Amino acid sequence: MTTLEAPPVQTADDPPTDPKVQQREDSRALRELMRPVAPQLALGRGLAVISGVLAVVPYVALVHIGEVLLDAARAEAPVDGDEVNHWIEILIVTFTLRLAVYFVALGVTHFADIRLGHTIRLRMVERFSRVPLTWFTSTNSGRVRKSLQDDIGTIHHLIAHQPVDGTQAVVMPLALTAYAFVIDWRLGLLAIATVPLYAAAMALGMRGMAEKTVEMDAKLSVVSARMVEFVTGITVVKAFGRVGRAHSAYQEAAGDFQAFYYAWVKPLLRVSSLGTSLLAVPLVLLINIGGGAWLVHRGEVTTADVLATSLIALLVPYGIEVLMNSMWSSQMAGASARRLTDLLETPTLDDDGVRAQPEGHDVEFDHVSYSYGGPGADLALDDVSFTLREGTITALxxxxxxxxxxxxxxxxxxxxxxxxQIRLGGVPIAEIDHLYQHVSFVLQEPQLPSISLRDNIALGRPDATDEQIRAAARAARILDDIESLPDGFDTVYGSASGLSGGQAQRIAIARAVLVDAPVLILDEATALTDPESTHQIQQALSDLARDKTVLLVAHRPEVVEGVDQIVLVDRGRVLATGTHDDLLGEPGYARLWESVEEGEK
Structure with a gap:
């Protein structure tokens, strides 16, 4: 039976906007997303209309069968078996046909759902292959996961079920109610007697729903932010014994949301109870059978008429329930479609289609400026210019x-x-075909997906042989560690693999060794490792960097002595370039060395 349920608790991804504006955006996004499967959905709805209309025929057959039986009883004559069999055959055929049409309609919409999900995933993959890698922060990665799993799952019901079930929820009750009025207008009124009262109760309960939903999203955003703050800093908080004070902000935000949610939901539950009682089976039967019995007593309708319209009255609430669920699913799917559309419209790297091969492997930064927020935001780099000569090591x-x-x-x-502009071998890096055949990198945190160690090492060269993979692992000082594992190179990287951070870093180095790109970027590759791992990693990096153009990112000045060039950077600007001896008179460089010397005292 239909109930007005409390709105589901969901975390808002975006800040609340005007409800009407947001609803229009959701509807636009949903229409755009569903465009590829619109013809299949229209076909599903058409078949659902046919199925809904066919639902009337069994009731017509029941009425006629009842009339034949009652006429025979009144006349105390034999039942006309041929007439009864005729209407029974009509009932069985139309009921079977209705089910067949219904299942065909569901098949059409389910195939449309599968096709749409496949299309969205392909579009996501194609789009993300051109999205800047800086976009893939932990937050955006969470958005991608939510969209590919949760949001596509949310629109499943809208695509696979709602066109058929929602259409039937409108067509079948209307057709049956119309037939009830054809039988007798008074029985038709009895069949829908409580529906207007239910509609009024629902309208009362849904009043202000959009504004309350926006307010709920805003409060949930605060709760989420406080929870992230608390969880992120839990280690430091516990170490300094400040747990009670640290989680009080989260408790206050959660308490505020709880008070708001209860105040909103309690009246809805009362309206829900009222709506349930108005469409309850006992009440519906009491009205229809009671009123119908009075009309039978007056001789104005037959018992078969009353039984048919009473059955119709029981199906009207079911149609309303499906319709209400479909409306709520449409709202939820609209928000999901907007999130999916936003991801599919994520800005991509520029690509004018021009491709070239570098001549040599000098790297030139030519008046480069950059901001993580785009032009107009605070600059992360401001007019940076310097050159990396081929075969040299430059330290930042x-x-x-x-x-x-x-x-x-x-x-x-x-x-x-x-x-x-950044140029490699005289060619802008945006125009270099297969850039990562020319540039490889080892970052501070090794990026290893949950695949086998063999596949991790061969990620940049999937065609590499086992011997080449073993040679790369040997050069990275990780071969013995891998072979000591129970599954060796077939070990899947993850928490159960038992690999330390230093070992994971050497696997990342093995990957760079296998690619053997002429330009190498090393971003604090030993910053998060223990002393023993640091020594092994430095040996592996020394071999890897030989005869390559290397950009070395370092925080400690003592690790850059002996490099070919040092670039001193501060606040996004290049302050000076030169060798260690050249920069000793540079105040910023001197301050870095002073901090090292003070730390050693």
Whole structure:
């Protein structure tokens, strides 16, 4: 039976907007997303209309069978078996045909759902292959997971079921109610006697729903933010014994949401109870059978008429329930479609189609400026210019947050600068075909997917032989560690693999060894490892960097002595370039060395 349920608790991804504007955006996104399967959905709805109309025929047959039986009883004559069999055959055929049409309609919409889900996933893959890698923060990765799993699952009901069930929920009750009025207008009124009262109760309960939903999203955003703050800092909080104070902000936000939600839901539950009672089976039967019995007593209708319209009255609430669920599913699917559409419209790296091969492997940063928020936001890099000569090692050094890692990621084309240009061998890196055959990198945190160690090492060269993979692992000082594992190179990387951070870093180095790109980026590759692993990693990096153009990102100045060139960076600007001896008179470089010497005391 239909109930007005409390709205589901969902975390809002976006800040609340005007409900009417948001509803229009959701509807637009849903129409755009469903466009590829619109013809199949229209066919499903058409078949559902046919199925809904056919639902009337069995009731017509029941009425006629009842009349034949009653006429025979009144006349005390034999029942006309041929007439009864005729209407029974009509009942069975039309009921079977209705079910067949219904299942064909569901088949059409389910295939449309499968096709749409496949299309969306393909579009996502194609889009994300051109999205800047800097976009893939942990937050955006969470959005992608939610969309590919949760949001596509949410629109499943709208595509696979709602066109058929929602259409039938409108057509079948209307057709049956119309037939009830054909039987007798008074029985027709009895069949829908409580529906207007239910509609009024629903309208009362749904009043202000959009505004309350926006307010709920806003409060949930606060709860989510407080929870993330608490969880992120839990280690430090527990270490300093500040747990009670640290989680009080989360408790306050949760308590505020709880009070709001209860205040909203309690009246809805009362309306829900009222709606349930108005469409309850006992009440519906009491009205229809009671009123119908009075009309039978007056001789104005037959018992068969009353039984048929009473059955119709029981199906009307079912149609309303399906219709209400379909309306709510449409609202939820609209929000999901908007999130999916937003992801499918994620800005991509520029690509003018021009392709070239570099001549040599000099790297030039030419007046490069960049901001993570785009032009107009605070600059992460401001007019950066320097050159990496082929076969040399250039070290980027500077205080934390100075822009060193940003420079490294732009060379790897995790994003494009909004001003200036980066060239490799005289060619802008945006025009180089298969850039990662020319540039490889080892980052501070090794990026290893949950696949076998063999596939992890061969990620940049999937055609590599086992012997080449073993040679790369040997060069990275990780071969013995891998072979000591129970499954060896077939071990799937993850928490159950038992690999330490240093071992994971050496697997990442083995991957770079196998690619053997002439330009190598090293971003603090030993920053998060233990001393023993650090020594092994440094040996592996020394072999890897030999005869390559290397960009080395370092926070500690003592690790850059002996490099060919040092670039001193601070606040996104290049302060000086030169060798260690050249920069000793540079105040910023001197301060870095002073901090090292103070730390050793």
């Amino acid at each position: 050094i500077g205080p934390s947050g100075s822009g060193k890692s940003t420079i490294a990621t732009l060379l790897a084309r995790f994003d494009d600068p909004f001003a200036g």
